[in-house]
Amino acid sequence: MAYWIFVIFVLCAVAAALLIPRYRLRKAIAAPFPDAWVAIVEKNIAIYKDLPMELRLQLRKLIKQFLHQKHFEGAGGLEITDEIRVTIAAEACMLLVNRNTGVYPSLRYIIVYPAAFVVDRPQSDMHGVVSSGRKGVLGESWSSGKVILAWDNVLSGSSNFVDGHNVVLHEFAHQLDSESGSTNGAPILAGSNCLRTWATTLSGEFEELQKDAWKGRRSLLDHYGATNPAEFFAVSTETFFEKPAQMAKHHAELFEVLRCYYRVDPRDWLS
Numbered sequence: 001m002a003y004w005i006f007v008i009f010v011l012c013a014v015a016a017a018l019l020i021p022r023y024r025l026r027k028a029i030a031a032p033f034p035d036a037w038v039a040i041v042e043k044n045i046a047i048y049k050d051l052p053m054e055l056r057l058q059l060r061k062l063i064k065q066f067l068h069q070k071h072f073e074g075a076g077g078l079e080i081t082d083e084i085r086v087t088i089a090a091e092a093c094m095l096l097v098n099r100n101t102g103v104y105p106s107l108r109y110i111i112v113y114p115a116a117f118v119v120d121r122p123q124s125d126m127h128g129v130v131s132s133g134r135k136g137v138l139g140e141s142w143s144s145g146k147v148i149l150a151w152d153n154v155l156s157g158s159s160n161f162v163d164g165h166n167v168v169l170h171e172f173a174h175q176l177d178s179e180s181g182s183t184n185g186a187p188i189l190a191g192s193n194c195l196r197t198w199a200t201t202l203s204g205e206f207e208e209l210q211k212d213a214w215k216g217r218r219s220l221l222d223h224y225g226a227t228n229p230a231e232f233f234a235v236s237t238e239t240f241f242e243k244p245a246q247m248a249k250h251h252a253e254l255f256e257v258l259r260c261y262y263r264v265d266p267r268d269w270l271s
């Protein structure tokens with residue numbers, strides 16, 4: 001008898017462990033999107049008002065899930081506020097609308113510094129030159145479930161959505177990339193009809209950018225994307241969302257594979 005009571009107890013505990021988080025998530029998603037959060041995204045995310053209502057509603061739902069599941073931590077004396085949480089969540093979730101995927105399932109922590117933070121380890125630049133020593137950086141993405149951001153740069157990037165530079169889009173593109181098991185510029189494409197053209201298009205464009213960087217030629221994509229295929233994917237993502245018309249004109253195939261992957265056409269949002 002005692003054995004069966006124990007078995008029932010264990011089964012109930014397992015069921016509760018599985019069902020309670022799902023119930024809480026459903027409740028968080030079903031809750032109304034607060035007016036204060038609407039005010040934050042309208043103020044801080046320049047592109048938000050240009051999004052069609054359907055995408056805005058998707059984005060709000062994703063933001064609620066993101067904020068329910070991810071833990072924010074201030075660093076360097078920064079106190080985490082709703083403005084910081086909602087702004088970062090909104091930009092990160094821009095990469096997820098229309099895609100019906102998980103909300104960065106491996107990501108657990110977002111650590112936010114007030115401004116550029118210092119790292120002290122070897123870094124390689126776009127020429128492959130490795131330098132050591134302390135260096136200020138604006139963002140980092142770790143495949144171990146962590147993104148680190150500089151708040152002042154997050155804010156300047158989100159309020160200017162046309163300059164091709166956006167640290168949140170960049171670091172969260174790395175998160176998508178790392179979901180495949182390695183951060184190498186090839187995110188999960190299973191079931192996607194983009195698969196056939198992805199490798200050839202990205203590697204060809206990456207080589208072109210490397211040539212531009214080596215020769216010091218101006219390019220639409222930031223030369224930092226020539227560092228390695230992972231940085232190329234992250235930089236391409238920034239350009240795709242922030243300079244879609246120029247990318248479609250000058251890098252048509254690259255634009256198409258990214259449009260296929262992200263399932264949006266940011267040219268539609270240009271006001």
Ligand SMILES: [Zn+2]
Binds near residue numbers: 174230234
């Ligand atoms: Zn990067």
